[in-house]
Amino acid sequence: MRMNIIDRRLNPKGKSLANRQRFLRRARQQILRAVREASGDRSITDIASGERVSIPSDGLREPAFRRSGEGGVRDYVVPGNKEYVEGDLIPRPQGEGGGGSGGSGDGEGEDDFRFLLSKDEFLDIFLDDLELPDLVKTNINRTESHSLARAGYSVSGSPANLNLVRTMRNSLSRRIALKRPRPDDIAELEAEIRRLEESGDDPERLSELRVDFDRMMARSKRIPYIDPLDVRYSRFEPVPKPVTQAVMFCLMDVSGSMTEHMKDLAKRFYMLLYLFLTRRYHHVEIVFIRHTHEAKEVDEDTFFYSTETGGTVVSTALTEMKRVVDERYPTSDWNIYAAQASDGDNTSSDNARAAEMLAGLILPLCQYFAYIEVGAEYKDWLGRETDLWRTYKSVARVAPNMAMRKVRVRSQIFPVFRDLFSKERVGNAGGGA
Amino acid sequence: MNADLLFSQADWDFDLLWRTYDAIEDIAGTELGLITYPNQIEVITAEQMLDAYSSIGLPLMYHHWSFGKHFAQDETLYRKGMRGLAYEIVINSSPCISYIMEENPMSMQALVMAHAAFGHNHFFKNNALFQQWTDASGILDYMEFAKSYVSQCEERHGHLAVERVLDAAHALMSHGVHRYPKKRVYDLREEKRREEERRAYHEQTYNDLWRTVPKSATSRRGSHDLAERKKRLGLPEENLLYFLEKSAPRLHGWQREILRIVRNISQYFYPQKQTKVMNEGCATCVHYHILNRLHEQGRITDGTFMEVLHSHTNVVFQPDFDDRRFSGINPYALGFGMMQDIRRICLDPTDEDRVWFPDFAGNRDPWGTLRDAWANYRDESFIQQYLSPELIRKMRLFKVHNDSDAPSLEVTAIHNERGYREVRRALAASYDVSRLEPDIQIIDVDMAGDRRLILHHRVTDGVLLDEENAVPVLRHIANLWGYEVRLIEVDATTDMTLNEYDDVGPSVPLVG
Numbered sequence: 026m027r028m029n030i031i032d033r034r035l036n037p038k039g040k041s042l043a044n045r046q047r048f049l050r051r052a053r054q055q056i057l058r059a060v061r062e063a064s065g066d067r068s069i070t071d072i073a074s075g076e077r078v079s080i081p082s083d084g085l086r087e088p089a090f091r092r093s094g095e096g097g098v099r100d101y102v103v104p105g106n107k108e109y110v111e112g113d114l115i116p117r118p119q120g121e122g123g124g125g126s127g128g129s130g131d132g133e134g135e136d137d138f139r140f141l142l143s144k145d146e147f148l149d150i151f152l153d154d155l156e157l158p159d160l161v162k163t164n165i166n167r168t169e170s171h172s173l174a175r176a177g178y179s180v181s182g183s184p185a186n187l188n189l190v191r192t193m194r195n196s197l198s199r200r201i202a203l204k205r206p207r208p209d210d211i212a213e214l215e216a217e218i219r220r221l222e223e224s225g226d227d228p229e230r231l232s233e234l235r236v237d238f239d240r241m242m243a244r245s246k247r248i249p250y251i252d253p254l255d256v257r258y259s260r261f262e263p264v265p266k267p268v269t270q271a272v273m274f275c276l277m278d279v280s281g282s283m284t285e286h287m288k289d290l291a292k293r294f295y296m297l298l299y300l301f302l303t304r305r306y307h308h309v310e311i312v313f314i315r316h317t318h319e320a321k322e323v324d325e326d327t328f329f330y331s332t333e334t335g336g337t338v339v340s341t342a343l344t345e346m347k348r349v350v351d352e353r354y355p356t357s358d359w360n361i362y363a364a365q366a367s368d369g370d371n372t373s374s375d376n377a378r379a380a381e382m383l384a385g386l387i388l389p390l391c392q393y394f395a396y397i398e399v400g401a402e403y404k405d406w407l408g409r410e411t412d413l414w415r416t417y418k419s420v421a422r423v424a425p426n427m428a429m430r431k432v433r434v435r436s437q438i439f440p441v442f443r444d445l446f447s448k449e450r451v452g453n454a455g456g457g458a
Numbered sequence: 459m460n461a462d463l464l465f466s467q468a469d470w471d472f473d474l475l476w477r478t479y480d481a482i483e484d485i486a487g488t489e490l491g492l493i494t495y496p497n498q499i500e501v502i503t504a505e506q507m508l509d510a511y512s513s514i515g516l517p518l519m520y521h522h523w524s525f526g527k528h529f530a531q532d533e534t535l536y537r538k539g540m541r542g543l544a545y546e547i548v549i550n551s552s553p554c555i556s557y558i559m560e561e562n563p564m565s566m567q568a569l570v571m572a573h574a575a576f577g578h579n580h581f582f583k584n585n586a587l588f589q590q591w592t593d594a595s596g597i598l599d600y601m602e603f604a605k606s607y608v609s610q611c612e613e614r615h616g617h618l619a620v621e622r623v624l625d626a627a628h629a630l631m632s633h634g635v636h637r638y639p640k641k642r643v644y645d646l647r648e649e650k651r652r653e654e655e656r657r658a659y660h661e662q663t664y665n666d667l668w669r670t671v672p673k674s675a676t677s678r679r680g681s682h683d684l685a686e687r688k689k690r691l692g693l694p695e696e697n698l699l700y701f702l703e704k705s706a707p708r709l710h711g712w713q714r715e716i717l718r719i720v721r722n723i724s725q726y727f728y729p730q731k732q733t734k735v736m737n738e739g740c741a742t743c744v745h746y747h748i749l750n751r752l753h754e755q756g757r758i759t760d761g762t763f764m765e766v767l768h769s770h771t772n773v774v775f776q777p778d779f780d781d782r783r784f785s786g787i788n789p790y791a792l793g794f795g796m797m798q799d800i801r802r803i804c805l806d807p808t809d810e811d812r813v814w815f816p817d818f819a820g821n822r823d824p825w826g827t828l829r830d831a832w833a834n835y836r837d838e839s840f841i842q843q844y845l846s847p848e849l850i851r852k853m854r855l856f857k858v859h860n861d862s863d864a865p866s867l868e869v870t871a872i873h874n875e876r877g878y879r880e881v882r883r884a885l886a887a888s889y890d891v892s893r894l895e896p897d898i899q900i901i902d903v904d905m906a907g908d909r910r911l912i913l914h915h916r917v918t919d920g921v922l923l924d925e926e927n928a929v930p931v932l933r934h935i936a937n938l939w940g941y942e943v944r945l946i947e948v949d950a951t952t953d954m955t956l957n958e959y960d961d962v963g964p965s966v967p968l969v970g
Contacts, residue, residue: 028476028479028483028496028497028498028499028575029496029497029498029499029553030472030475030476030479030498030499030500030501031498031499031500031501032472032500032501033500033501033502033506033557034501034502034503034506034560036502036506038505040506040509041508041509041512041513041525041526041529043521044512044513044521044522044523044525044526044529045526045529045530046526047521047522047523047526047617047621048523048524048525048526048527048529048530049526050523050617051523051527051621052523052527085527086930087524087628087629088629088926088927088928088930088931088934089628089629089630089631089632089927089931090632090633090895090896090898090915090923090927090928090931091896091923091924091927092895092896092921092922092923092924093921093922093923093924093925094924095862096862096920096921096922097862097917097919097920097921097922098859098860098861098862098919098920098921099859099860099919099921100857100858100859100860100870100884100887100888101857101858101860101884101888102787102855102856102857102858102881102884102885102888103779103784103787103855103856103858104776104778104779104787104853104854104855105776105777105778105779105780105781105784105853105854106779106854106855106856106872106873107778107780107854109856109869109872110869110872111869111870111871111872111874111876111877112868112869112870113868113869114866114867114868114869115858115866115867115868115869116866116867117865117866117867138527138530138531139534140530140531140533140534141530141533141534141537
């Protein structure tokens with residue numbers, strides 16, 4: 026048959042994945058910039074869903090020696106003459122040099138280059154070069170997590186783990202080494218014998234062949250096709266998988282002075298932090314603690330959407346957090362992160378107590394404590410520092426694992442976030458705005 | 459219902475493909491006299507088609523970011539609906555592999571099979587350029603070798619190091635062909651053995667002592683005679699990749715091997731560049747006649763035939779020069795037009811044709827005449843030989859002269875008695891491969907001194923190099939060469955220096 030039809034539709038997909046990775050690596054700087062810009066004014070749930078980015082094509086050009094598009098003398102032959110006769114003069118078209126069949130322009134434009142990033146690619150780039158501060162305490166615990174890893178071959182095992190390739194390879198080499206007669210040879214000999222039997226030509230040779238044949242048959246019986254010796258199984262070994270787990274505490278002031286806008290900013294920050302933690306830890310739990318003049322652990326909806334009235338006593342939230350940690354999250358097993366959002370109000374009599382609690386009880390528990398002061402969009406911020414800000418500043422000055430920032434508009438969230446977790450900062454992640 | 463009818467529904471299945479293929483093969487063999495490589499038809503998805511696109515049409519390719527970039531580009535355009543996918547891709551190999559897409563209806567599959575599996579296939583097998591320069595039976599094995607070699611290099615020397623060499627090699631790809639080669643056959647074992655030998659030699663002669671020799675000790679020997687030096691280095695050399703592979707002083711063995719791989723691929727595609735019009739014309743002409751015949755025989759329905767004609771006319775559409783859609787001459791239109799015209803001249807010549815084409819006008823053997831043309835010409839010579847006044851009139855071709863110093867363009871020849879030869883000459887010249895690519899040669903190397911590499915661009919018609927491209931390419935050459943590179947643009951007729959790119963140095967050392 027001279028023709029062949031092959032169905033390739035079920036071939037493994039993503040043949041160009043390796044090329045794509047190389048391309049993304051190559052375009053990293055441009056993509057990074059594009060992603061950062063794109064994320065500035067976008068909600069965080071959108072961010073997590075992949076992105077169409079547009080990057081400038083410099084650095085991605087593929088140069089080659091080409092003849093210039095202008096200058097010199099060129100002749101074109103073009104179709105569709107309507108009224109021209111020999112000797113006619115045509116005014117030079119603006120910009121382009123006439124007919125255009127001369128250049129071999131393959132569409133290599135100067136334009137920006139647009140393409141789609143998948144969700145994972147986007148997040149990788151989005152959260153790249155961010156690092157969690159102080160991962161020392163990460164815990165290898167959680168006994169449930171064992172994974173199987175390949176560990177060579179063994180001579181015993183369950184039939185499901187039979188390694189066919191190894192087994193056949195052993196079988197083949199053993200058969201060759203012990204000179205087991207090949208089925209083809211046997212068949213050939215058999216045919217020869219039959220021919221001689223039918224013709225009855227050469228009885229001497231016939232009996233010789235019969236002896237050979239018997240010997241061959243005996244040999245191939247003695248030397249089995251597959252011997253138990255050949256059999257190999259893939260071996261797997263359970264390897265304890267280090268599962269790092271983290272808990273993230275969201276503390277927020279929900280008193281009347283917190284506007285929707287402020288809550289929105291806080292929410293965005295929490296989501297970024299969550300996204301980030303989930304990519305660094307296998308297991309992340311979140312605890313929401315809201316407070317007015319008293320604090321309470323709540324679920325997410327209540328946390329963000331239900332309103333509450335009352336005064337503002339920050340230390341209550343810290344007390345509540347301490348209680349939850351003591352109750353459920355022993356520091357030996359958990360990495361503890363906390364992010365507190367507030368508009369900076371606090372009952373002045375509570376400031377000293379809050380500072381004391383933070384420095385004495387909370388910070389020693391935490392890997393990292395971030396304080397985000399959210400403000401109204403149009404308020405001038407540079408004016409005065411809030412009570413809470415001043416209080417926390419004194420704590421942050423001496424605590425390496427605490428940071429505080431101010432956020433006023435949505436587009437500041439990501440820069441602030443990056444600022445807090447960028448790799449260079451880790452190690453000297455001190456406080457201070 | 460006609461018993462001979464091959465199919466009437468839109469959906470295809472493998473059985474239908476077989477039957478249709480057989481019917482097509484019958485016509486192609488007996489009537490058109492086509493001689494082809496054995497066919498292998500592969501059904502693929504749209505995504506796989508995009509894949510194949512982005513790695514310059516070869517089913518096996520080493521990895522490089524530029525393929526990823528093209529994939530992303532093509533994919534974006536395709537998803538936006540701005541660009542349809544090609545109906546087929548065909549590979550010059552033996553067996554000749556044609557890809558057909560699962561999304562296409564049966565009528566399209568029939569068209570594609572006639573077009574690719576017979577038209578292109580015949581051309582690949584019989585055209586002299588392909589016979590001389592490509593080895594259809596070896597290319598897939600060679601690509602297999604190339605792919606695994608490059609990925610081995612990536613493992614051994616790191617992605618970045620390999621990427622740098624490939625970037626540089628790709629920039630020089632169009633200047634990596636021997637234009638006057640001896641036929642060479644790729645042999646996988648031979649390639650592997652050569653590569654191993656190279657490495658073994660390197661290992662054998664490795665001596666740690668060399669590391670300790672002070673590097674700056676360049677002994678300035680008496681200046682060699684220029685002519686002798688050139689002779690020893692084989693200069694001038696227009697195959698830049700070849701020269702760098704053989705003579706660049708500082709490259710490692712594996713880097714030379716990668717240059718060689720890129721060079722071989724470039725050489726493989728060299729004939730395709732020179733035969734776009736003929737290749738597409740041949741395939742279009744073949745599918746047009748085969749499907750016409752199938753229709754006449756009542757083996758496809760009128761509806762199918764209309765669908766086929768619809769795609770066919772789209773493919774051979776040639777917008778006029780003042781049309782918004784105009785982007786040069788459509789090779790399908792020109793090739794198909796010329797081949798139809800040759801058939802007409804064979805069967806039903808006018809007096810004019812008899813004067814212009816005494817060799818074959820009225821010989822009543824259109825397919826024999828076409829097969830001869832397909833076998834022995836490339837675009838330039840084909841147009842020079844076969845473009846008829848009739849077709850020049852039909853396409854209303856005219857020639858425009860553009861002198862950048864003159865205030866306006868001038869029409870110097872049109873489709874009339876005085877203009878035919880001039881239009882034909884100019885059109886043929888525009889397909890001359892030496893016109894498509896700038897003529898760049900390595901002229902000299904200062905081996906005793908600072909090892910500067912000197913290149914000349916022989917400028918024809920005063921068209922200089924595109925500067926934005928030239929500088930980065932020179933940088934790539936410098937990186938491969940390891941020392942500075944100078945490019946001088948010299949007018950081909952007067953030998954006057956028109957432009958000079960002075961001393962582009964290596965930006966990143968490829969060799970530590």
